[in-house]
Amino acid sequence: MGKIKIFDTTLRDGAQTSGVCFETHEKVEIAEALAKMKVDIIEAGFPVASKSDYHAVEKISQTISTSIVSALVRANQKDIDIAKQALGKNENVRIHTFLATSDIQLAHKLKMSRAQVMAHAQEAVRYAKQFIDDVEFTAEDASRSDWDFLCQVFNGVIAAGATTINIADTVGYATPDEFGHLVKYVKEHVHDIDKVTIGVHCHNDLGMATANSLAGVIYGATQVECTINGLGERAGNASLEEIVMALATRYEYYKKSTNIDTRQIYRASRLVSTLSGIMVSPNKAIVGDNAFIHVAGGHQHSVSNHAPTFEIMRPESIGISRNTMVLNKLSGRQMFEERVAHLGYELSADVVNQLYVQFRELAKRKKLVYDRDIEALINSKKQQIQEHYRLLSHSILSGSATIATGSVRLEKMNGDVLEEASCGDGPVDALFKAIKKAIGREFSLKDYQLKAVTSGQDALGEATVWLEEAGIVYSGRGLSTDVLEATAKAYVNAINKQVGSNGSFKLPLLNEAEQMN
Structure with missing residues (x-):
């Protein structure tokens, strides 16, 4: 009764973060880290969305056996058939279907009546249940739905065989007290609610995803959907590390625990940050660089004498070594x-x-x-990904009274060497233009970040570059004590991701869904 299941959707909702483009082997790497952390359910992807998503779900289902592997589907038979095929023969799997229940979504997205939504939801669960026993149904935009209609939908899908019902605050609209009471209302007004798992899925548009999720736990939720580092659509999802450590640190208040090995949290956070190209803010709760740093003299003195004076968690508890x-x-x-x-x-x-x-x-x-x-x-x-291009060397001429000039030597997979030089508005711009000129393709630079891995003049520099082509954004990273070399490596890494991308096929145009919860 006191256990909360952790449902991690980093590989599905987190992968929808703008600029994130996980390769299949990277998704498997993250899934293995999540399994090592003892995450209960890993949502591996949305198989119908793209070939790469399908292959990721397929590979993760073949690789992971200690956690339940879930695949997201819309409420239609084609999605379910594709997910069933991707999940393969692994018995420890789940089909996760969803449908919006708020009037605003019914009118402007689904173009469906309440009766049609009820019928589609039940039919999807019933169809999925033929193949897999573990079926989850999410009420998308539940927090803006009519509570009585929401309960009717949940009654219907439970009768059809759903084993988990999920209450989604899809647009991050709810407040903690309001969302907690919604969970309580569902518990009190849905038949056979004691026979299913109650999940919550909260977005962070108003900065309350973690608070709303924990409010849901207080009022009866037994599963929390979240992501590493809070990745996800728009402002992201509830952060796994925040949910887990709040329950662990304040156990005397929540009286709930998880199966998570918290010592794996920091490592998983760093891995996801590296592979996603999304840096963790220094003041991010739990995993930020400053989370366990004390600047004020009085704080430092107190911590050295007795750490709990200003540390409510030990850094070792999340895997940070002192x-x-x-x-x-x-x-x-x-x-x-x-x-x-x-x-x-x-x-x-x-x-x-x-x-x-x-x-x-x-x-x-x-x-x-x-x-x-x-x-x-x-x-x-x-x-590291397949190197269609490899940076051999670079050179920069720059100064306050000099036009910046950059030159690069790149090696192609077939052994050909490309050399080009270009001028630019500063050394970084000159390098980027020289690389584009050598490759012969045009990319739009969406963002560029540079940070030091450690302190000191000889610190490793970690560069991150986001490039856009044809409306798709690709991130790349580079590492070197020479920040310009790190920058050039990051740019080439992003290009290699673009060249090696498996591509996507367009989702079938069905009334039920374009946008995911």
Whole structure:
């Protein structure tokens, strides 16, 4: 009774974040991290949406056995057939269907009557139930629905065989008290509610996704849908790390717990940040760089004497090590391997060998190599995709009285070497123009960010670039002690993602849905 199921939708709703384009192998990597964290349900994707989504669901279903693997479908037979095929023979799977229930969605999106919605919802659940026992139904935009009609829909889908009913605050409209009472109303007015799981799915448009989700838990929800780092449509979803740590830290208040291994939270957050290209804000709760940093002298003194004075959580509880041991160019392979293991990474001997070579190169440029440097190398390695183009070298001429000029040498997969130079409005612009000129394609730069991985003049620079072509945004990252080299690598990485993209096929134009919960 006191357990809350964690339903992670990073690979579906989180993948809908503007600028995010996960490759299939990256989705599998994230799914494995979620399974290691002991997430109860992993929503692997929306199989009908694209070939890459279909293959990701298929691969994750084949790979993950300790967590339930869920696939999202609209309320129609074609979506369900495709999802069933993608989920394959894994018995630990779920079909998750949805339909809007608010009058505004019925009138302007679905063009359906309440009676039609009732019939479609029940028919979809009944059809899915023929193939898979575990069927979830989400009432999209439930928070703006008529409460009595919402309960009628839930009564209908439970009678049709739904095992989980999900109350979605799709546009982040609700307030905590209001949403909590909605969950309470559903519990009191839906037949056989004690036989199903009650889920909540909250968006963060007004910054209340976590608060609304926890209010739902207080009033009877037993499943929370969330994402790593709060990724998702528009302002995102409720953050897994916030939900889990709120329940763990304030257990005496909520009297609820999860199955999550919280020591895996920080590592999963860094992995998702790296692969998504979305940096975590320094002041982000739980996983931000500043979350456990104390600046005020009085705070520092108190924490050194007794940490709970200003730390309600221990950094070790989410997987952040306080170990200050650093490596340098004299550190051997065994010490490097031990450090990687201490940080909690389980890597093959081949990968460790490759990372050690990169570590040695980094140690030549830096006096000291910190844990964050090693983690950056590991995550950069995980992010590697097929290199259709590889940066061989770059050169920059720039100054306050000089027109910035950049030159690059790129190697194609077939071994051909491309060399070009270009002028620009500063060194970064010159580099980007030289790369575009060498490749012979035009990209629109949507955003560019640069940050230091650690402190000091010789810190690793981590660059992130977002490029747009044909309305699709691709992110790339680069890592180097030379920030311009990191920038050029990030630009080339984004291009490689674009070139290697599997592409998408358009969703069938059905009345039921274009937009997802």
